[in-house]
Amino acid sequence: RKEVEQDPGPFNVPEGATVAFNCTYSNSASQSFFWYRQDCRKEPKLLMSVYSSGNEDGRFTAQLNRASQYISLLIRDSKLSDSATYLCVAYTGGFKTIFGAGTRLFVKA
Amino acid sequence: DARVTQTPRHKVTEMGQEVTMRCQPILGHNTVFWYRQTMMQGLELLAYFRNRAPLDDSGMPKDRFSAEMPDATLATLKIQPSEPRDSAVYFCASGFSAQLDTFGSGTRLTVV
Numbered sequence: 096r097k098e099v100e101q102d103p104g105p106f107n108v109p110e111g112a113t114v115a116f117n118c119t120y121s122n123s124a125s126q127s128f129f130w131y132r133q134d135c136r137k138e139p140k141l142l143m144s145v146y147s148s149g150n151e152d153g154r155f156t157a158q159l160n161r162a163s164q165y166i167s168l169l170i171r172d173s174k175l176s177d178s179a180t181y182l183c184v185a186y187t188g189g190f191k192t193i194f195g196a197g198t199r200l201f202v203k204a
Numbered sequence: 205d206a207r208v209t210q211t212p213r214h215k216v217t218e219m220g221q222e223v224t225m226r227c228q229p230i231l232g233h234n235t236v237f238w239y240r241q242t243m244m245q246g247l248e249l250l251a252y253f254r255n256r257a258p259l260d261d262s263g264m265p266k267d268r269f270s271a272e273m274p275d276a277t278l279a280t281l282k283i284q285p286s287e288p289r290d291s292a293v294y295f296c297a298s299g300f301s302a303q304l305d306t307f308g309s310g311t312r313l314t315v316v
Contacts, residue, residue: 137309138308139247139295140307186303189260191249194246196246
């Protein structure tokens with residue numbers, strides 16, 4: 096079993112839709128969590144950090160549930176430019192940052 | 205914006221040849237990571253360094269891969285001899301303390 100697992104996708108949604116991604120992690124000692132975005136043939140870029148209290152950045156909301164060991168990302172009012180692969184990331188300490196396989200999102204006009 | 209610089213951007217080589225990929229971390233960052241990304245495996249951590257010292261390279265095939273940081277401005281990942289299954293995108297990333305901060309643009313390696 097992989098340490099970080101994500102919804103397989105792809106998600107195909109119309110513009111303006113709300114879409115949610117989930118991610119589970121197996122190492123209960125994981126300390127920090129993040130969502131990265133990766134555009135086609137580009138490097139991953141940090142989208143946002145994830146906190147137990149939840150955090151919001153514009154149309155993006157990230158949530159962490161430590162008891163169930165899952166992380167979520169909600170995108171409201173999807174834009175065409177949101178089309179990308181979203182990577183769930185767990186920092187497990189000892190310099191180990193583990194990436195999920197990614198969920199592909201296609202937003203269509 | 206500060207960036208992590210990787211060279212070359214693309215490399216096509218024949219099986220058996222040596223491949224060297226280079227990375228210049230962001231000035232002031234003391235942690236360097238090497239990742240490999242393939243469609244099948246996603247992003248895999250190969251090695252990381254802190255203050256130029258290799259802390260973990262358990263993700264690397266030891267017989268053919270080696271990673272070094274000859275100085276604070278240069279990290280290298282070498283494959284010798286290369287094999288077709290090494291074809292992937294290799295990313296370098298740097299950060300401060302233990303956490304990853306910024307990725308480079310990657311080296312797209314094709315071994316034929």
